[in-house]
Amino acid sequence: MAKRQxxxxxxxxxxxxxxxxxxxxTFDGTGKKLHMTGDxxxxxxxxxxxxxxxxxxxxxxxxxxPEYPGQEFRTSYLKHEFFFEKLEEGDF
Amino acid sequence: xxxxxxxxQMAEFASSGCLFFEELxxxxxxxxxxDDIGHTSADxxxxxxxxxxxxxxxxxxxxxxxxxxxxxxxxxxxxxxxxLKNEVVAGAIQSLVGSNPIVDHxxxxxxxxxxxxxxxxxxQMSQGNHQDSTIDPRSTFDIQVFYFPTEVTKEMGGxxxxxxxHLRIVNEFAIAKYQNILGQKSIVCKPGTIGIFHNGLWHxxxxxxxDEIRYMxxxxxxxxxxxxxxxxxxxxxxxxxxxxxxxxxxxxEETINDIxxxxxxxxxxxTNRLDKINVVKFWRLLTGHKKMDVDYWLTRIxxxxx
Numbered sequence: 001m002a003k004r005q006x007x008x009x010x011x012x013x014x015x016x017x018x019x020x021x022x023x024x025x026t027f028d029g030t031g032k033k034l035h036m037t038g039d040x041x042x043x044x045x046x047x048x049x050x051x052x053x054x055x056x057x058x059x060x061x062x063x064x065x066p067e068y069p070g071q072e073f074r075t076s077y078l079k080h081e082f083f084f085e086k087l088e089e090g091d092f
Numbered sequence: 093x094x095x096x097x098x099x100x101q102m103a104e105f106a107s108s109g110c111l112f113f114e115e116l117x118x119x120x121x122x123x124x125x126x127d128d129i130g131h132t133s134a135d136x137x138x139x140x141x142x143x144x145x146x147x148x149x150x151x152x153x154x155x156x157x158x159x160x161x162x163x164x165x166x167x168x169x170x171x172x173x174x175x176l177k178n179e180v181v182a183g184a185i186q187s188l189v190g191s192n193p194i195v196d197h198x199x200x201x202x203x204x205x206x207x208x209x210x211x212x213x214x215x216q217m218s219q220g221n222h223q224d225s226t227i228d229p230r231s232t233f234d235i236q237v238f239y240f241p242t243e244v245t246k247e248m249g250g251x252x253x254x255x256x257x258h259l260r261i262v263n264e265f266a267i268a269k270y271q272n273i274l275g276q277k278s279i280v281c282k283p284g285t286i287g288i289f290h291n292g293l294w295h296x297x298x299x300x301x302x303d304e305i306r307y308m309x310x311x312x313x314x315x316x317x318x319x320x321x322x323x324x325x326x327x328x329x330x331x332x333x334x335x336x337x338x339x340x341x342x343x344x345e346e347t348i349n350d351i352x353x354x355x356x357x358x359x360x361x362x363t364n365r366l367d368k369i370n371v372v373k374f375w376r377l378l379t380g381h382k383k384m385d386v387d388y389w390l391t392r393i394x395x396x397x398x
Contacts, residue, residue, distance in 0.1 A: 009269065013360055014361045019361075023271075023274060023358060025269055036217050036271065037217075037218045037219065037296055038252045038278065043274065075259060075363055075367055077266070078358075079362070080360060
């Protein structure tokens with residue numbers, strides 16, 4: 001039996017797993033499903049915590065970085081990023 | 093005679109970064125455009141490459157050197173000249189980038205149905221989210237005029253876009269990891285629809301699951317003059333006075349300020365406030381009222397006594 005990784009990236013409304021999901025991406029290393037940009041209008045979970053409750057393991061989250069002096073009002077990328085994984089066993 | 097945008101439309105553009113004019117171009121001009129590019133049904137097309145090449149070789153769409161004035165860019169009486177001179181299109185262009193804009197670039201985007209990818213053994217994927225060109229921290233802005241000559245149904249995967257993202261400064265495809273963004277929209281429209289995007293608006297092409305080829309013509313225009321009150325040459329616009337915050341009347345009428353202060357579902361709770369501040373700053377530039385404010389966002393932090 002081989003192991004494959006599934007990755008779920010969630011971007012939340014504020015930097016706590018209780019916060020609502022505002023953006024999401026899924027990458028399925030088992031090859032069972034090909035996810036792509038724009039493939040769903042509804043998030044897979046309402047909050048980050050709901051992903052944990054469904055067995056996703058958090059392995060990375062974004063740090064709080066103080067705004068650079070003089071650039072306090074500059075807006076850019078989505079800030080509150082959380083990466084989760086699930087490992088799946090099977091004959092791939 | 094160009095029909096300039098209203099202040100409400102300008103406020104909508106300042107807030108969302110886009111405007112749409114559904115079914116604006118008449119059937120005859122749509123047909124002229126499609127005949128000119130040699131449009132045919134997808135089952136008569138052999139390959140994506142050959143079809144693209146033929147359009148480039150035979151259509152009247154001219155090669156336009158970057159930086160050329162829009163005024164003389166398209167052949168007289170050609171479909172694209174008629175489209176860009178339509179009173180609503182010309183008025184929107186004049187309102188946003190002035191009377192003498194220059195052409196940055198143009199492109200005819202074709203999105204092919206599934207059978208072409210199967211035939212070519214290619215994976216049919218949507219285009220990732222991106223902001224066009226490159227990092228652009230200017231206050232000056234360009235517009236992209238989109239023209240949809242045919243109907244775009246949901247299954248045709250029309251351009252996906254994210255209202256309110258235009259003032260976030262990012263580096264082109266560096267936002268492609270956001271596969272889905274709450275509140276994302278995809279263009280579904282009738283033939284002859286025109287869309288106008290701020291150059292910073294996040295967007296991407298969808299997958300075409302229909303049996304027909306999807307077309308979208310776009311031209312990016314740059315201003316050659318200050319983009320201040322271009323839609324209001326008599327300078328009638330006056331900012332509204334301050335209103336009460338939080339402890340407010342329930343039955344207040346919707347004003348320009350409500351259009352400017354729209355929130356979008358994808359905005360973070362904290363950064364949403366900066367997005368609003370940036371819309372106010374943008375509106376200051378567009379109106380020339382350098383001290384105007386909406387809901388005290390800038391006045392509060394400009395009250396510096398030390």
